[in-house]
Each structure stands twice: as structure tokens, then as C-alpha cells.
Amino acid sequence: MIQFDEYKVKLNDLKPKLEELKAAYLPQSLLDELERLHAMAESPGFWDDPARSQKAVMRTKNLETKRDKYADMVSSWEDLMTICEMALEENDDSMLEELVDSYGKLESAMEAARLETLLTGEYDRNNALLSFHAGAGGTEAQDWCYMLYRMYTRWAEAHGYTYKILDYLDGDEAGLKSADIMIEGENAYGFLKSEAGVHRLVRVSPFDAAGRRHTSFSAVEVIPEIDDDVEVEIRPEDIEMQVYRSSGAGGQHINKTSSAVRLTHKPTGIVVACQTQRDQFQNKENCMRMLRSKLVEIKEREHLEKISDIKGVQQKIEWGSQIRSYVFMPYTLAKDTRTAYEMTNINAVMDGDIDGFINAYLTCAATGTWATK
Incomplete structure (x- = not known):
């Protein structure tokens, strides 16, 4: 029964960490935001703007998931403490395997939540x-x-x-x-x-x-994909558009009509292409969304005041910027x-x-x- 005593000590040590985690993972500001979103969904005219309502519904779902995950962690901690106390009281070690397994899952869930609290960048929540x-x-x-x-x-x-x-x-x-x-x-x-x-x-x-x-x-x-409500000025005369026949091993995701679109942003040399949709207009819209995201990312990375300050061909990733090696021979290692x-x-x-x-x-x-x- 010593092991149950040890796990009870571990759980007592884990309790303040669980409470501290809530302050970062599920602060009151997020719960207030969730309450506002619920009220917004019930207001007249909420569904009149499909793009706005879809964004609100997605945010609501994400916040509810976060709330439920934390509630599950608290519930798991309480269940584990109950198992320890019952086992010690009844001198029953039959639940030890369940205790060890569930404790490991709780630690993993808390670590995943802790890592999520590190996502504090302006666009970290984005696609x-x-x-x-x-x-x-x-x-x-x-x-x-x-x-x-x-x-x-x-x-x-x-x-x-x-x-x-x-x-x-x-x-x-x-x-x-x-x-x-x-x-x-x-x-x-x-x-x-x-x-x-x-x-x-x-x-x-x-x-x-x-x-x-x-x-x-x-x-x-x-x-990051940049939301449409972020203002980005792209002049029509700065865009060169080419239409071509789709190709590729995308299977059902890639259409085979002459509706694929390639856009070149002449001031920067950035090239984006899309061939997902059968409709040329939709492919162009996707290209513009990609271009907007790339321009905003470059502007903020280079600390520029406006998009027009971006000059020359932009290539964020240089071939010298190696981040990871994957070795299959003579040994196996990813580092x-x-x-x-x-x-x-x-x-x-x-x-x-x-x-x-x-x-x-x-x-x-x-x-x-x-x-x-």
C-alpha cells in the first residue's frame, strides 16, 4: 500500500499546479468572452452575416473545448484522490494499475495545456x-x-x-x-x-x-492565415495573373480544368498559386488570401510600416537555415x-x-x- 501513499503525496503536490494552470489556461477573461459569445448567438440578426457568425461559432466551440478539458482535469484529479483514499481505507491494491495509468494521462493533459499557454503570439490561434x-x-x-x-x-x-x-x-x-x-x-x-x-x-x-x-x-x-478584417493594401496593377490547367497528385482535391490561378506580386516577386477549385474566381480568392497572409507576415517580421515598404524578392527560408536532420543510415535519428x-x-x-x-x-x-x- 506504500505506492498509494506515494501517489496521494503526488496528487497533493499536483493540486496547486492544477490551480495555477487555470490562471494561464482558462483565465476569467476567456470565460467572460465565452459568455458574451453565447449571448451574441442568441441576439437577433446573428446569422445575417455568415462569415461573422461562422467565426463566432468556431471561437465558441474552441473556448468550450478548453473549458471542458480543464473540467476533465479537475474531475480526474478528484477521482484519483478518491481511488487512493478508498484503497488505503480498504487495504485494496486492485486499483493500482488504473491509478498509475490515469495519473499518467492527467500529467500528459496538464503538460499539453501548459504548452498551449505558451502560444501568446498575435496570430498563434490562426490557421x-x-x-x-x-x-x-x-x-x-x-x-x-x-x-x-x-x-x-x-x-x-x-x-x-x-x-x-x-x-x-x-x-x-x-x-x-x-x-x-x-x-x-x-x-x-x-x-x-x-x-x-x-x-x-x-x-x-x-x-x-x-x-x-x-x-x-x-x-x-x-x-499564419490572416483574417479578412486585417487591412492589407494590394494594388490591382501590382498583380500579374496567369491561368493554367490544373495538375498534380492531389486526387479528388485537385481539379483538371483550366481554372488554376497563379498570381505574381510584382513589387516583391512573391508567387502564389491555387488549383483546388473548379471555379477560377474561387481559386483567385484563395490566391489573394495567401498573398495577403504572406505580405502581412513579411511586413511584421521586417518591422515595416506598410506593405509598400517591402522591396525585392522575399525568401524567408534560406537553404542555410537548417533546423532538423533526419538520418536513416547508418543509424536512425531525428534531431x-x-x-x-x-x-x-x-x-x-x-x-x-x-x-x-x-x-x-x-x-x-x-x-x-x-x-x-
Whole structure:
């Protein structure tokens, strides 16, 4: 029964941490906001503006989920304390396995909530636009680019996010040359902003008949989707539009009509493309949304006063800005150069198990303790 005594002590130590967590994870200001949203939904004319009402409903759902998650943590703590007290009183150790398992789940839930409190950036709650670009190296690099694309879409699915393919350019023989996807859901950008940079692969290439080891690079760009209510001035004369026939391995997500749109922002050289919709107008709207997001992100990153101050071709991700290595041969290891976090189960990583990397980045960003400068 000593173990139950030990867990009772652990639970007592956990109680103040749980109460402290509420102040950051579910402050009164969020509960007040939820109350206002409920009142707004019942007001006349709420549904007259579909875009506004949809945004309010989504925010309400996210706040309710946060509220319920914290309530579940409190309930779990109370249940665990009851198990300990009953076991000690009745001298019954049959519930030990359940206690250990449930305590571990409570700790994990609290850690996930703690990490969410680190998402304090202006756009951390927004959807995330991910752009993939294969580096030099032909088919091997293009296959690596697809592996990264798959890794992030698997991560999104595992966390309940949805994603839309906006643009997809097949590789010459395998993989992909470039792709743009929108990952939609609360805090998508806050979690995925850690993934922007160059990713390095080391493996024996399946495309090399001699079985030699190859090093390949692909870049991932991550920017937040900017809401339409953020004012961005884009002059029509600064936009060059091209229409082309859709292509790519997007399956049902990519249409095959001549409605794909590519926009070039002439002052900056930024190029965006979309081929998701069969309607040319909708593809153009998606392109404009992507362009607005990219321009706002650059403006704020460069601390510029207005969009027109952006000059020249912008390329946030330089090939020298390597953030992580994925080694398949002669050993297996995925290691982040910024945080020193690593995993030896490379297959799990490629299947989307990247929470450890994301969590390490958020913790380092909050504390300023980086492995590399």
C-alpha cells in the first residue's frame, strides 16, 4: 500500500499546479468572452452575416473545448484522490494499475495545456499555410519533399485538424517539387511555426542503383492565415495573373480544368498559386488570401510600416537555415539543431509523431534557452 501513499503525496503536490494552470489556461477573461459569445448567438440578426457568425461559432466551440478539458482535469484529479483514499481505507491494491495509468494521462493533459499557454503570439490561434519546396537533387529531393508533406498531414489528422491542398506540383519521377496546404483549426499556426526552415535527410537512396548514401534538403515555409478584417493594401496593377490547367497528385482535391490561378506580386516577386477549385474566381480568392497572409507576415517580421515598404524578392527560408536532420543510415535519428531534442524512432517521426519537437521549440522560445544561436 506504500505506492498509494506515494501517489496521494503526488496528487497533493499536483493540486496547486492544477490551480495555477487555470490562471494561464482558462483565465476569467476567456470565460467572460465565452459568455458574451453565447449571448451574441442568441441576439437577433446573428446569422445575417455568415462569415461573422461562422467565426463566432468556431471561437465558441474552441473556448468550450478548453473549458471542458480543464473540467476533465479537475474531475480526474478528484477521482484519483478518491481511488487512493478508498484503497488505503480498504487495504485494496486492485486499483493500482488504473491509478498509475490515469495519473499518467492527467500529467500528459496538464503538460499539453501548459504548452498551449505558451502560444501568446498575435496570430498563434490562426490557421497555418504550409509551403513545401524540394531542394536541389532531383528525384531524391522531391521524394523527401513528399515525405515531409505526408508527415505534416498525418500530424494534422492525428490532432483533429483539417487540411486543404491549395497547390501541388508533382516530381519528375516521384514525390513532389512544391505544394501549398492550409491546415485549419485552433492554434494550428502556433504549433506549426516551429517547423519553418530547411529539413535535411540522410539515407541510402532507393533511386540509386549503386545503393549510395545521399543527403537531400527540402524547405518548409509556415505562415499564419490572416483574417479578412486585417487591412492589407494590394494594388490591382501590382498583380500579374496567369491561368493554367490544373495538375498534380492531389486526387479528388485537385481539379483538371483550366481554372488554376497563379498570381505574381510584382513589387516583391512573391508567387502564389491555387488549383483546388473548379471555379477560377474561387481559386483567385484563395490566391489573394495567401498573398495577403504572406505580405502581412513579411511586413511584421521586417518591422515595416506598410506593405509598400517591402522591396525585392522575399525568401524567408534560406537553404542555410537548417533546423532538423533526419538520418536513416547508418543509424536512425531525428534531431533538431535549435533545441537538441531528438528521437531515434525515425519511422514514428515520419508518420507524424513530431509533438516532442514542437513542445521543445515552444519551451525554448518561452525561456530563451536555445541549443544553438
